Amino acid sequence: MTAKIIDGKAFAAGLRERIAEHVARLKSEHGITPGLAVIIVGHDPASQVYVNNKARQTKEVGMNSFKYELPEDVSEDEVLALIEELNNRDDVNGILCQLPVPKHIDENKIINALSPAKDVDCFSPENVGKVAIGLPGPVPCTPLGSLMLLRDELGDLSGKNAVVIGRSNLVGKPMGALLLRDSATVTIAHSRTQDLPAICAAADIIVAAVGRPEMVKGDWIKPGATVIDVGINRVNAPEKGEGKTKLVGDVEYSEAAKVAGAITPVPGGVGPMTIACLLANTVTTACLANGLTPPSDLTA
Numbered sequence: 001m002t003a004k005i006i007d008g009k010a011f012a013a014g015l016r017e018r019i020a021e022h023v024a025r026l027k028s029e030h031g032i033t034p035g036l037a038v039i040i041v042g043h044d045p046a047s048q049v050y051v052n053n054k055a056r057q058t059k060e061v062g063m064n065s066f067k068y069e070l071p072e073d074v075s076e077d078e079v080l081a082l083i084e085e086l087n088n089r090d091d092v093n094g095i096l097c098q099l100p101v102p103k104h105i106d107e108n109k110i111i112n113a114l115s116p117a118k119d120v121d122c123f124s125p126e127n128v129g130k131v132a133i134g135l136p137g138p139v140p141c142t143p144l145g146s147l148m149l150l151r152d153e154l155g156d157l158s159g160k161n162a163v164v165i166g167r168s169n170l171v172g173k174p175m176g177a178l179l180l181r182d183s184a185t186v187t188i189a190h191s192r193t194q195d196l197p198a199i200c201a202a203a204d205i206i207v208a209a210v211g212r213p214e215m216v217k218g219d220w221i222k223p224g225a226t227v228i229d230v231g232i233n234r235v236n237a238p239e240k241g242e243g244k245t246k247l248v249g250d251v252e253y254s255e256a257a258k259v260a261g262a263i264t265p266v267p268g269g270v271g272p273m274t275i276a277c278l279l280a281n282t283v284t285t286a287c288l289a290n291g292l293t294p295p296s297d298l299t300a
């Protein structure tokens with residue numbers, strides 16, 4: 001058996017088309033153009049590429065993009081003042097501060113300063129709570145993108161055994177909450193979990209969000225299971241030439257693809273969905289800010 005490859009890049013492109021239609025309707029029927037502000041501190045090249053991609057895709061779907069590139073040595077107070085200014089601007093519906101920030105800036109202060117109404121990463125306790133109990137609002141981008149791919153692949157997730165590996169506030173925990181809302185039977189594994197291979201062997205769905213290159217082995221996977229590989233790890237690739245690197249996921253892709261029913265590749269899987277869901281969340285917060293019901297196809 002060879003797994004179906006879940007094309008996250010293509011799915012994300014389709015999602016962006018739907019987002020563009022909703023944005024066009026918000027403009028023509030309500031005079032609203034959603035806006036997303038992205039803050040980047042310092043000059044990490046990977047972050048730069050990523051932030052530029054977000055800005056380009058934001059404009060492509062017809063939304064306004066505001067980019068703030070702050071120097072590495074900017075003070076915490078200056079970043080907090082910028083967030084406060086953006087919190088108060090009517091043309092900004094989403095604010096994202098690219099993480100990590102330099103060490104002299106307290107990440108928690110940044111997260112707490114963001115207005116929950118504009119918190120498109122879904123970091124705030126208020127928004128995390130809404131996700132847990134199923135109230136409308138932004139949903140963490142990577143889990144939302146992963147859920148969309150799973151629903152598209154499997155339809156109803158009700159009663160499926162789902163194992164999420166990783167319990168971070170960013171990915172693992174909200175992923176577990178979303179799967180539970182869809183009536184899957186959810187196990188969340190982490191670094192203290194005993195006998196992870198046995199737990200995976202019972203899973204119809206595996207979501208790997210560990211940050212360890214190719215940790216999940218092909219022979220852990222139940223034949224026919226659906227595998228969502230969230231991990232993005234840059235590793236050395238001497239086979240490509242001296243000093244070259246490549247991206248791999250948290251799943252041993254070549255072996256897993258022989259056993260799984262369907263699997264996301266890295267790159268081209270969950271990563272592109274994360275950015276598309278950021279845009280989807282900005283439409284959601286723009287609707288909520290204007291007393292409109294957010295489009296159901298852009299949220300969980």
Ligand SMILES: NC(=O)C1=CN([C@@H]2O[C@H](COP(=O)(O)OP(=O)(O)OC[C@H]3O[C@@H](n4cnc5c(N)ncnc54)[C@H](OP(=O)(O)O)[C@@H]3O)[C@@H](O)[C@H]2O)C=CC1
Nearest residue numbers: 142166167168171190191209210211230231232270271274
């Ligand atoms: N595709 C995308 O868009 C995105 C991809 N990522 C990628 O996803 C991965 C995970 O990210 P993130 O959640 O932020 O990572 P974190 O480092 O915050 O969390 C990793 C989790 O994995 C668990 N873990 C570590 N080692 C093991 C082990 N041996 N067995 C089982 N569990 C283990 C940790 O357990 P414990 O809690 O006990 O320490 C922790 O809960 C990374 O590769 C990251 O780059 C992240 C965000 C977006």
Ligand SMILES: Nc1nc(=O)c2c([nH]1)NC[C@@H]1CN(c3ccc(C(=O)N[C@@H](CCC(=O)O)C(=O)O)cc3)C=[N+]21
Nearest residue numbers: 096097098099100121232267268269270271272274275
């Ligand atoms: N406030 C904040 N929110 C985030 O969501 C956030 C963040 N900070 N900091 C960094 C991480 C990382 N992250 C990625 C999203 C998409 C790809 C992505 O699209 N990856 C491509 C490959 C890109 C490449 O080739 O380098 C893919 O998987 O196909 C990667 C990484 C979001 N993050």
